[in-house]
Amino acid sequence: MSTTDAIRDAILAGAPGPELAALAIPESYRAAYVRRDEVDMFEGVESADKDPAQSLHVDDVATPELAPDEVYLAVMASSINFNTVWTSIFEPLPTFGFLDRLARESEWSARHARDEHIIGSDASGVVLRVGSAVRNWAPGDRVTVHCNHVDDQDPSAHDDSMLASNQRIWGFETNFGGLADLAVVKANQLMPKPSHLTWEEAAVNALCNSTSYRMLVSDNGARMKQGDSVLIWGATGGIGGYAVQYVLNGGGTPIGVVSSPERAALLNEMGCEAVIDRRAEGYNFWSDDTTQDESEWRRFGKKIRELTGEDPDIVFEHPGRSTMGASVFAVKRGGTVVTCAATSGYMVEFDNRHFWMKLKRLLSSHFANYAESWAANRLIDQGRIQPLLSTTHPLSDVGAAARSVHRNEVEGKVGVLCMSPEAGLGIDDMEKRERIGVDRITMFQRHAG
Ligand code: NAP
Secondary structure, three states: OOHHHHHHHHHHOOOOHHHHHOOOOOOEEEEEEEEHHHOOOOOOOOHHHOOHHHHOEEEEEEOOOOOOOEEEEEEEEEEEOHHHHHHHOOOOOOOHHHHHHHHOOOOOHHHHOOOEEEOOOOEEEEEEEEOOOOOOOOOOOEEEEOOEEOOOOOHHHOOOHHHOOOOEEOOOOOOOOOOEOEEEEEHHHEEEOOOOOOHHHHHOOHHHHHHHHHHHOOOOOOOOOOOOEEEEOOOOOHHHHHHHHHHHHOOOEEEEEEOOHHHHHHHHHHOOOEEEEHHHHOOOOEEEOOEEOHHHHHHHHHHHHHHHOOOOOEEEEOOOOOOHHHHHHHOOOOOEEEEOOOOOOOOOOOOHHHHHHOOOEEEEOOOOOHHHHHHHHHHHHOOOOOOOEEEEEEHHHHHHHHHHHHOOOOOOEEEEEOOOOOOOOOOOOHHHHHHHOHHHHOHHHHHHO
16 A cells, blocks of 8 residues: 555544654655646647646655645645646746755755646645644644745734735745645645635635635725625636635625626625626627727626626726726726736736826735634634635546636636545534535536536
8 A cells, every 4th residue: 555545544534633743754755746847738729718728737745845834735625716727738937946945045955946836725634744844734634725925034924914915825835835736835825724614625616715815804904895886707616716705704895897698697696696697798898908998998887887886896806907997987986996816817007097087096915824824724614614625526627627716717716636536525523514514515516517
């Protein structure tokens, strides 16, 4: 029996921490990675046609040594994020530069500069070993992982750790990420696994849920208030689906923008009544590559007013170039556009006259600090925010899983089974699951069929 199989069997049998701690750590493990010598493989190919299944490999990689502040994690499940897509299509730039820069920081960080980048910024799993400086976690702990990777000895990391000069996203700007059977994680990235969820339901939340929490709820974000109306682009997508839940929980009115009647129906089921199907409405904000059409912004703004009777207090923005002009136009006088991304292009453009004359605000946001990640994880644990797992793939199928996100073919989140041999395992508290409501927890899974 392989070392990895022995670990899997022990976890599935519910082995206690000391027993797990006594198991050998494998010298190599199965992981999804991109290769340094393939970063030019898509030269001349249009972004939309770049296929992650061509660049993502799943094979054995050498296990790195463990630093004193890290743990080895047996990854039961992970998830596809949009950064999985960016890494695998080598846009906006290959990620090996991130690893090489990190490698120059310390003796331990030198491990990250490899010719394979093992990716993945989400995970649920079981702690196998802790480094000598780890205090609060022990082998056997069942955890989820947030992806905020900072050096806590750097003073710039002490207030809002997202402002740390060396802040990185684990599994995107660092190596040894979660799309693997084993991961190396700083102890300060660990959070307790919500006890009512399966491994794959628990694995999909941390990155997107924490991002939406910071954007809307946190003092560092748009500080949504009761009664606020919030326009949410991609409202059944990864971050958008959590945003809808935060607005509903916070006593606001979400206006969800999606691109199909099925997605509109899913939004209704979530409790979002004001819905815009952008495809059915046929918005064409850019009349050509360099010109935006203000009459289309007006048509969009009018539609929002028809639905809610007012302009939105907040716009939850992430498509970027295709929508930023419309977002800045549509947000109310004095309102806030909060942005964390630019899926359709990062050179954005808006009409500054509408912006300054109506005293609007544009706020940038990026992932979440430790406190925000913990607050967002706690809300999942309390059953106030539901996981958005829709489809689940085995790790061997990670390329097709990433492709489905790249092509905007799935709602919510795509889960990936790593050490977990099948979906549905890992629930520790069935009574709590039933109390919260299995139908609510599995809404996106049921929708995906
Ligand atoms: P996702 O699950 O693929 O959802 C994105 C949604 O955006 C889609 O469901 C789609 O919805 C909508 N969309 C796509 N292109 C659009 C366009 N041109 N115009 C209008 N809507 C469009 O992705 P995600 O995980 O939510 O991530 C969204 C973006 O945020 C990505 O660029 C990602 O890299 C970024 N992100 C950033 C952070 C951060 O910390 N900074 C964290 C998470 C994600 P419809 O087709 O239904 O309208």
